[in-house]
Amino acid sequence: MGKTGFGISGERIAAAVGAAGIGKETDMSERIKEHPILGVQEKGRLVRFTYDGKEVEGYEGEPIAAALKAAGVMVHRYTRKEHKPRGIFCAIGRCTDCVMVVDGVPNVRTCITPLAEGMKVCTQYGVSEKPFEEQ
């Protein structure tokens, strides 16, 4: 953080987190520590929740999708017909692409649902948390 990444020399910032998988539990490289205009943003307390059974940390009250993005998660669900991956698209609760199974409830819009301690967040396959081959 803190660098402005001007493309002057075509330099590349190595991707700190992998693709569909999950980053390190407390990898904060996706968080903006200090913003030149907004300063340091106030956050709720750090809480733990699970993503597909793995323990992850996020800030209480932030959207589940923000916590997952900060943890490097890109894929929220696989579609019913084509089994294609989807993730954050509109981030304001309109497009419903970021839905996941949260505490057993499918189709939860993670971009507008506040994170709470101990939440069980699962990738949604169709409308289930079970992978297609187990459905």
Add this chain to the structure above:
Amino acid sequence: MKRYDLIIVGAGPSGLSAGIEAAKKGLRTVVFDENEKPGGQLFKQIHKFFGSKEHRAKVRGYVIGQQLLEEADEAGVEVVLNATVIGLYQDKEVVVKRGGQIEHYKGNAVIIATGAAENMVTFPGWTLPGVIGAGAAQTMMNLHGVLPGKRVLMLGSGNVGLVVSFQLEQCGCEVVALVDAAPRVGGYGVHAAKVARTGVPFYLSHTIVEAEGTDCVTGVTIAEVDNAFHFIPGTEKHFDVDTICLAVGLSPMSQLLKMAGCKMVDDPKKGGQVPVCDPHGRTSLPGVYVAGDVAGIEEASSAMIEGRMAGIAAAEFLGYIGKDEMESELASLDKALDGLRQGMFAPQNRGKQITETEEGIEVSQNLLLHGYVADDELERYPGVTHKAGVHPVIECTQNIPCNPCQDACKKGCISIGSKITSLPIVVEGSECINCGMCVAGCSGQAIFLVDEDCGDGTATVTLPYEFLPPPEVGTRGKGLGRDGKAVCDAEVVSVKSMKAFDKTNLLTIRVPKEYAMKARFFKAV
């Protein structure tokens, strides 16, 4: 069923402004908003707004949001959040989902201020995670403090695409390219120029061929398009990116009005389906008003005025004010709105190709094609003058309704005159005291303080700098040209930060004097 004098749907700039105006006139007013936080898109806007003082120019969007909320609170407007209006029925019945329940309300008057939704474009791979709306990027970085991506390609050169590109850079993302299928930059030239000088290449007449990746975006290919928007073979360019950001326009979110039975019209100039309404927001249904983007896509500044108009019209409709009072208030707001709807980007000029400024100066073609004014185009603008010692160089080349620079200089060095869209001029014989207020006060970041000849073969350039961390005095690096390419060696000689600059740092760099009119950004090496 509970009844209010006025029910407003949407707590963005227009809805809040409408509520403030109505509540001040005594109307019992409630604003429902589906979001957890009020303010609509204002809290994602971190740049200084254009306009004049009355239009809150020079104030950053999120600060305007805070001001509106305070005013709404003082005026006694009830703002109900997490309240999704799911229906608007006959006789102004409003159905609201709150928590796990459905509630019904009746308004003696209703103002719909639901704003707009983002348009999207399709290309192979557009459903991959990592392809996001520009609004999503703003939401993630400016509201939630999370990076939308690390390497981003922006599609869309309208103001949203330009502003969001700059915001992405401000939080540390690399914008690898700004792409638009249109042959010319759609947004304000000054917004484009501040992005271009940081090194973002512009690809006009280009669009996305394909987003690559299996489970999420890992790359993107763009290609040039011809006049009929067909790809030109052999022009493909590839970028490794993790994020593709779409900023391809907005559509009014007018479904509630259609549902209620308002007369609608499809108006491409307004962005899609809008209610038929008069200049003050009265729809075909008595007592139902509209304000802001839902009535036609414009800027937040005009949305706030439209909101006030609708609030006043509703107050008169319900008998809280007389016709005379309404008409005199609306007349002054008409004037204010007219002032904003001037210049090259005014609604009536949408889609027109403008080749000359109001002053009869040729418009910079390089700005429209590449995002920055070319060295050989610059001298023809009235803000670009030369003299001994430190003086302002105003690289403002398009007629837009904005004049904070004129007030910023206490020495009267800068003049716009009575017409708000006029290009600023440097007043002859005026004395610049190098205070920097004009540099920090220009919403377009288009003013530089230049000493073209310090007497030792060097020149100094003071430029606005809104990135972290600001370089320290003594840092050596490169002076970047308006195109973002390194043109010369540069050394930071001063970094000024003051409350009055409102978070815009002033960076002064020393460069060889032949680069005084060329170096416009700094990059440490």
Add this chain to the structure above:
Amino acid sequence: MNSVNDRSRDIGPFLPGPDDDMIICRCEEITKGEIRQAVHDGMWTLTEIRRYLRTGMGLCQGQTCGRLVKGIVARELGISPAELEPATSRVPMRPIEMEVFANEVPEEKEVGSYED
């Protein structure tokens, strides 16, 4: 009679396109080819397309694809998108569980304000 209602008009045969497999309706996973084919099957209004293919009937209720579908249908009919009547707007405007939709709150529990 406008060009949408005049069903006797010849719009020519369905010609396969290179991007026919592009997903347009993200929720229901309906492709451009399916939408174009539906027009040739006689579905000339957005309401008909919606009922025939379920475009815009998924979780997001057409928030993203509405405008895209309109453009595709208009092009296939050889008219301007502005000539096409948008699909009907209905309650609820946002996805909502049936248990919530059916849960009408008693009046006394509604937020503030005074009685009728």
